Amino acid sequence: MTEFWHRAGPVLTMILLLVALWYAAAVALNAAWAKDKAARANMSLSFSELVADTMSQEKPLLPAPHQVVKEIYNTTVLKKITSKRSLIWHGWITLSATLLGFAFGTALGILLAIGIVYSRAMDMSVMPWVITSQTIPILAVAPMIIVVLNAVGVSGLLPKAIISMYLSFFPIVVGMVKGLRAPDQMQLDQMRTWNAGGATTFWKLRLPRSMPYLFASLKIGIAASLVGAIVGELPTGAVAGLGARLLAGSYYGQTIQIWSALICAAVLAAGLVALIGLIERITLRKMGMLQ
Amino acid sequence: MSETVISAKNLSLTFQTNDGPVHALKDINLEINKGDFISFIGPSGCGKTTFLRVMADLETPTSGTIEVNGMSASEARMKRAYGYVFQAAGLYPWRTIGGNIRLPLEIMGFDKADQAERVARVLELVELSGFENKFPWQLSGGMQQRASIARALAFDADILLMDEPFGALDEIVRDHLNEQLLKLWARTEKTIGFVTHSIPEAVFLSTKIVVMSPRPGRISDVIESTLPRDRTLDIRETQEFADIAHRVREGLRAGHAYD
Amino acid sequence: MKWVLLAFLFWLVMCAVNVRLANGVQTRLTRVLVPTLFGVTLLILWEGLVRGLSISPILLPPPSSIALRFATSLPILWGDFVQTFIKGAISGYIIGCGAAFLTAIAVDRSDFLKRGLLPIGNFVAALPIIGMAPILVMWFGFDWQSKAAVVVIMVFFPMLVNTVTGLGAQDVIQRDLMNTYGASYWQRLMKLSLPAAMPFIFNGLKICTTLALIGAIVAEFFGSPIRGMGFRISTEVGRLSLDMVWAEITVAALAGTAFYGTVALIEKAVTFWHPSQRN
Numbered sequence: 001m002t003e004f005w006h007r008a009g010p011v012l013t014m015i016l017l018l019v020a021l022w023y024a025a026a027v028a029l030n031a032a033w034a035k036d037k038a039a040r041a042n043m044s045l046s047f048s049e050l051v052a053d054t055m056s057q058e059k060p061l062l063p064a065p066h067q068v069v070k071e072i073y074n075t076t077v078l079k080k081i082t083s084k085r086s087l088i089w090h091g092w093i094t095l096s097a098t099l100l101g102f103a104f105g106t107a108l109g110i111l112l113a114i115g116i117v118y119s120r121a122m123d124m125s126v127m128p129w130v131i132t133s134q135t136i137p138i139l140a141v142a143p144m145i146i147v148v149l150n151a152v153g154v155s156g157l158l159p160k161a162i163i164s165m166y167l168s169f170f171p172i173v174v175g176m177v178k179g180l181r182a183p184d185q186m187q188l189d190q191m192r193t194w195n196a197g198g199a200t201t202f203w204k205l206r207l208p209r210s211m212p213y214l215f216a217s218l219k220i221g222i223a224a225s226l227v228g229a230i231v232g233e234l235p236t237g238a239v240a241g242l243g244a245r246l247l248a249g250s251y252y253g254q255t256i257q258i259w260s261a262l263i264c265a266a267v268l269a270a271g272l273v274a275l276i277g278l279i280e281r282i283t284l285r286k287m288g289m290l291q
Numbered sequence: 292m293s294e295t296v297i298s299a300k301n302l303s304l305t306f307q308t309n310d311g312p313v314h315a316l317k318d319i320n321l322e323i324n325k326g327d328f329i330s331f332i333g334p335s336g337c338g339k340t341t342f343l344r345v346m347a348d349l350e351t352p353t354s355g356t357i358e359v360n361g362m363s364a365s366e367a368r369m370k371r372a373y374g375y376v377f378q379a380a381g382l383y384p385w386r387t388i389g390g391n392i393r394l395p396l397e398i399m400g401f402d403k404a405d406q407a408e409r410v411a412r413v414l415e416l417v418e419l420s421g422f423e424n425k426f427p428w429q430l431s432g433g434m435q436q437r438a439s440i441a442r443a444l445a446f447d448a449d450i451l452l453m454d455e456p457f458g459a460l461d462e463i464v465r466d467h468l469n470e471q472l473l474k475l476w477a478r479t480e481k482t483i484g485f486v487t488h489s490i491p492e493a494v495f496l497s498t499k500i501v502v503m504s505p506r507p508g509r510i511s512d513v514i515e516s517t518l519p520r521d522r523t524l525d526i527r528e529t530q531e532f533a534d535i536a537h538r539v540r541e542g543l544r545a546g547h548a549y550d
Numbered sequence: 551m552k553w554v555l556l557a558f559l560f561w562l563v564m565c566a567v568n569v570r571l572a573n574g575v576q577t578r579l580t581r582v583l584v585p586t587l588f589g590v591t592l593l594i595l596w597e598g599l600v601r602g603l604s605i606s607p608i609l610l611p612p613p614s615s616i617a618l619r620f621a622t623s624l625p626i627l628w629g630d631f632v633q634t635f636i637k638g639a640i641s642g643y644i645i646g647c648g649a650a651f652l653t654a655i656a657v658d659r660s661d662f663l664k665r666g667l668l669p670i671g672n673f674v675a676a677l678p679i680i681g682m683a684p685i686l687v688m689w690f691g692f693d694w695q696s697k698a699a700v701v702v703i704m705v706f707f708p709m710l711v712n713t714v715t716g717l718g719a720q721d722v723i724q725r726d727l728m729n730t731y732g733a734s735y736w737q738r739l740m741k742l743s744l745p746a747a748m749p750f751i752f753n754g755l756k757i758c759t760t761l762a763l764i765g766a767i768v769a770e771f772f773g774s775p776i777r778g779m780g781f782r783i784s785t786e787v788g789r790l791s792l793d794m795v796w797a798e799i800t801v802a803a804l805a806g807t808a809f810y811g812t813v814a815l816i817e818k819a820v821t822f823w824h825p826s827q828r829n
Binding site: 007010011013014015018029061120121123124125126127128129132134135136137139140141143144147148151152219223226227230231234235242243246247249250253255258259261262265266269270273 | 569767
Binding site: 395 | 721723724726727728729730731732733737741742745746748821822823824825828
């Protein structure tokens with residue numbers, strides 16, 4: 001128990017502090033509008049009235065946390081999942097594109113990494129470009145992919161998944177190449193002394209050794225996939241998905257809606273990363289790489 | 292010759308771990324005289340390194356007292372009473388050899404000219420003149436350890452505390468450095484506390500050998516060396532050397548060091 | 551059809567050349583030549599396929615027309631570059647990384663703060679922060695200030711986490727050594743913690759170069775004045791003039807690589823002593 005508090009205590013304190021800061025900022029930012037409104041009505045506000053007003057505006061500059069929580073509750077629990085106003089529905093649309101793209105990106109990334117590790121020519125030709133591409137803001141390509149694919153009649157899930165795939169692909173290639181190359185010369189020589197072939201070395205040594213690297217890059221990859229899916233929802237004009245909620249919210253100044261979509265995206269990202277972390281722990285423990 | 296520089300009285304240190312308390316040191320009583328070369332020998336877990344760290348105020352004893360130069364260990368540390376040499380050279384890779392030796396001098400506020408003079412002097416002492424502008428990673432392990440000794444000598448503390456400084460080096464290099472260390476000790480007349488797990492090394496270097504044993508960490512024998520202060524590696528072939536080494540070995544066995 | 555055949559022929563020849571080069575003796579020249587040949591081959595294959603299969607330029611313009619567009623619209627591209635990269639990305643990068651650096655040094659003194667902030671920092675670094683863009687555009691207006699604000703928030707946490715990790719990265723002997731010298735907090739910070747943290751700090755700085763550019767460009771999708779790389783990309787996509795979009799992407803790629811390269815060069819000069827930088 002003390003161990004738990006030792007670890008969680010500081011984090012919980014920080015979170016409480018952040019929520020308090022959020023409330024304070026909400027009061028500070030929304031006060032101008034509240035005063036303005038009161039002045040037009042020829043009223044003067046007492047401090048407590050002012051605070052109450054800053055936390056109950058319809059389009060505040062910064063909604064108070066409880067307003068966002070209420071909005072999330074309204075749009076998840078109280079709405080039917082099939083409803084276009086249900087956050088779960090929008091979240092699912094984004095999630096499905098994320099997962100589809102992530103799956104493709106992971107598969108392609110691992111295949112390319114294997115090619116790079118086993119072919120000198122591929123290593124020298126492709127690897128510098130993969131590394132360079134990490135320094136390029138690939139996300140900027142997103143709108144073009146959406147629109148071009150739309151023009152040839154592909155729309156909906158697939159274009160977004162392609163962006164997600166593209167974003168998760170590069171970190172996975174880089175991490176997997178590092179992982180497959182992680183066995184040291186002594187371990188490789190050991191395999192040679194047993195006269196193990198390329199395939200055996202791959203399955204018994206390189207692949208197991210690369211697992212920690214793979215999981216580390218999977219976590220980066222899934223977070224990137226989600227960002228890709230959200231940004232991919234922008235150019236189609238606010239149709240569906242969390243990105244669309246963000247865009248629609250910003251068109252109409254619906255700040256509470258923006259924040260609830262944002263929190264939902266954050267929860268989704270945290271959940272996905274945590275899920276991979278869980279799989280990582282189980283896998284590594286089974287392989288004896290973790291106590 | 293009999294002036295006491297370090298004295299420990301009823302010194303105990305207990306670490307609290309998840310598996311219960313560990314008695315690293317229990318009821319240690321020891322006096323170290325000025326100009327002594329004292330070795331601490333014993334199996335791992337006997338508290339020899341911990342004792343050295345207590346002298347240096349890197350660990351705080353649970354009970355008992357430790358005095359260095361007539362002050363508490365922490366006062367002595369603040370007054371920079373000793374130079375400390377660790378198991379590894381611990382040189383800063385972003386500083387040259389000269390820069391590493393200058394580090395304590397900068398911290399202690401020596402002026403620039405004095406710094407340069409001292410760096411040159413201690414580099415010469417450890418036979419590294421000409422390597423001042425090399426980086427540590429361009430030097431061999433033995434040279435790095437010599438540089439770390441120079442760093443400990445640079446600010447002229449009377450006491451030199453060395454924690455298995457040559458443990459990671461091969462035997463040929465180690466023999467050479469042992470000989471050099473004796474010469475340096477003779478020239479500078481420092482008091483040296485030296486932790487080792489090698490019996491020949493302890494016998495060859497010391498005027499006094501402290502044999503320690505584990506669980507709880509304690510002193511099981513203190514052996515005054517009868518060897519002359521001025522010695523060369525050949526002394527290891529003499530009967531006198533073999534006798535002292537034998538007594539150390541007996542002391543280690545008596546302390547159940549091998550169980 | 552001739553174009554397609556020619557392109558494939560060229561591709562095959564170049565593949566053979568590269569395999570030959572890669573399996574031969576490796577020199578500095580081959581290490582540059584092989585990826586360059588690969589890149590050039592891809593461009594020629596692209597050009598050949600687009601021409602040979604007469605793919606509509608609305609879908610995929612050939613490299614030659616992108617290059618032409620690039621050359622003829624230099625003033626526009628330069629204006630967009632200044633708006634997005636210099637004003638938005640760089641200023642946000644400096645403010646964000648600077649603030650994170652100072653926060654990290656403050657946090658490093660307190661174990662409580664460190665244990666509280668590190669997990670939160672790691673958590674936030676994985677979130678789709680780019681989604682904050684519409685809010686910040688609402689707060690700071692359409693011009694570059696809101697883009698810089700997005701960049702500040704995006705780079706802050708990765709930089710914070712890396713710097714805090716770095717400040718704890720000295721080994722035990724180096725720390726004990728400072729104790730034996732009775733060094734003060736500031737002496738410790740300047741002579742040990744900061745130099746030892748430099749590899750981590752630069753790792754953070756390098757990650758943040760890409761994030762800064764992404765943040766500045768994507769934030770423009772949520773509203774901007776009528777210039778900027780993100781603005782140009784989204785409007786030209788709407789007008790289906792894809793050669794301009796590709797030209798803009800080329801600028802973004804060049805800027806991103808140059809930005810990263812510059813930071814990497816400074817890193818090489820500062821952390822020359824680190825095993826990863828020594829040859």
